[in-house]
Amino acid sequence: MKKILYREWRIEGSRYWGLLGALASVTGIGALAALYMEHEGHWVTGMTNQIVWGIPHVFAVFLIVAASGALNVASIGTVFGRTPYKPLARLSGLLAVALLVGGLLVLVLDLGRPDRLIVAMTHYNFKSIFAWNIFLYTGFMVIVIAYLWTMAERTVNHLSKPVGYFAFVWRLALTTGTGSIFGFLVARQGYDSALLAPLFVVLSFSLGLAIYLLVLMYSFRMEQRPLGDVLFQRMKNLLGVFLSAVLYFTLVYHLTKLYGTKYQGFESFILVHGGIYSLLFWVGWILVGNLIPMGIVYHPVLGRSRAWVAGACGLVIVGGLATMYVIIIGTQAYPLEMFPGQTILESGFYDGVEGRAAGYTPSIPEFLLGLGGVGVALLITAVGVRVLQFLPESLADQMIDPHAKA
Numbered sequence: 001m002k003k004i005l006y007r008e009w010r011i012e013g014s015r016y017w018g019l020l021g022a023l024a025s026v027t028g029i030g031a032l033a034a035l036y037m038e039h040e041g042h043w044v045t046g047m048t049n050q051i052v053w054g055i056p057h058v059f060a061v062f063l064i065v066a067a068s069g070a071l072n073v074a075s076i077g078t079v080f081g082r083t084p085y086k087p088l089a090r091l092s093g094l095l096a097v098a099l100l101v102g103g104l105l106v107l108v109l110d111l112g113r114p115d116r117l118i119v120a121m122t123h124y125n126f127k128s129i130f131a132w133n134i135f136l137y138t139g140f141m142v143i144v145i146a147y148l149w150t151m152a153e154r155t156v157n158h159l160s161k162p163v164g165y166f167a168f169v170w171r172l173a174l175t176t177g178t179g180s181i182f183g184f185l186v187a188r189q190g191y192d193s194a195l196l197a198p199l200f201v202v203l204s205f206s207l208g209l210a211i212y213l214l215v216l217m218y219s220f221r222m223e224q225r226p227l228g229d230v231l232f233q234r235m236k237n238l239l240g241v242f243l244s245a246v247l248y249f250t251l252v253y254h255l256t257k258l259y260g261t262k263y264q265g266f267e268s269f270i271l272v273h274g275g276i277y278s279l280l281f282w283v284g285w286i287l288v289g290n291l292i293p294m295g296i297v298y299h300p301v302l303g304r305s306r307a308w309v310a311g312a313c314g315l316v317i318v319g320g321l322a323t324m325y326v327i328i329i330g331t332q333a334y335p336l337e338m339f340p341g342q343t344i345l346e347s348g349f350y351d352g353v354e355g356r357a358a359g360y361t362p363s364i365p366e367f368l369l370g371l372g373g374v375g376v377a378l379l380i381t382a383v384g385v386r387v388l389q390f391l392p393e394s395l396a397d398q399m400i401d402p403h404a405k406a
Contacts, residue, residue, distance in 0.1 A: 030372010069208020289319015
């Protein structure tokens, strides 16, 4: 591979400032929504005593999982020695940090008392997976920033490979920890499964790569930088492999649940009788998020069209949000079985509605807060590529593959 040069994103000032203004507006609206919910209280949201994690958590977990997957592009070049992917590593690291910051901001602002974060940072309960994740998330940012430094600074280039290995292991631990937040909750029939950890890992691969591809194509197209078919086709095919892995772990997860008698009621709820949750599972998670993008990616004609592949990436993102909605909210909506095998005759709270699915209607402020996290992630990315050298000047075929025809 020829020597790759990096330089800042130099699109026209008016277009850049327009993009920056749009992203800042989305971020500002999200901040105002968070302030409104903080001032008025959570009664203005759709969340209840049964649905305690709502749409903001869907966006937050989506962004955190995607952050881990975005770094996978850098890991392919460093850890697995795939030379064509090495020029993509800098943008991969920037996008990983940006997505994680956006997700964590949504998570913190959705707590109801963001000021209580100080308590969480000074008092740790190491029996809690949440406490573990504080170290995983902050450590991830520190390691990725160090990884970017080793790639950009010539005097420490020799450290890029060991730091890259460390970042790869840490990002797997981060995604495993995020999936384990749900997998360790034995009280909920939809959680309580070790398979959620690997499912979240493969989800991170597909979501992170889909977002990365869209950002790469947009940034190169806006400045007319060459993006050759050699690298593009490699990443497109890799996305198809990741989507296949997601389908596989989804199948294994639900077959495992169906095998156990105590989980069959939940499976019937999610797969058949769950209303919006069953619809989102089959249409959002399976069809839009996996089968249609796979069909586009592996189609002999559509798979060569960048517009169609970009559309497939967009569908993967929409499907990923639907997946998180089903996993996070759908599982909470299923009635909590407090005393298995027993009949509750009387209760002091929520009396007379045992066995019914909990209702949840997302509010506008919740959506705006989630979109604000997306705005933060894209805003950091837009500023980063503008002021620092994260983007290669060219990814043309002859730059990546010396045997390619000019």
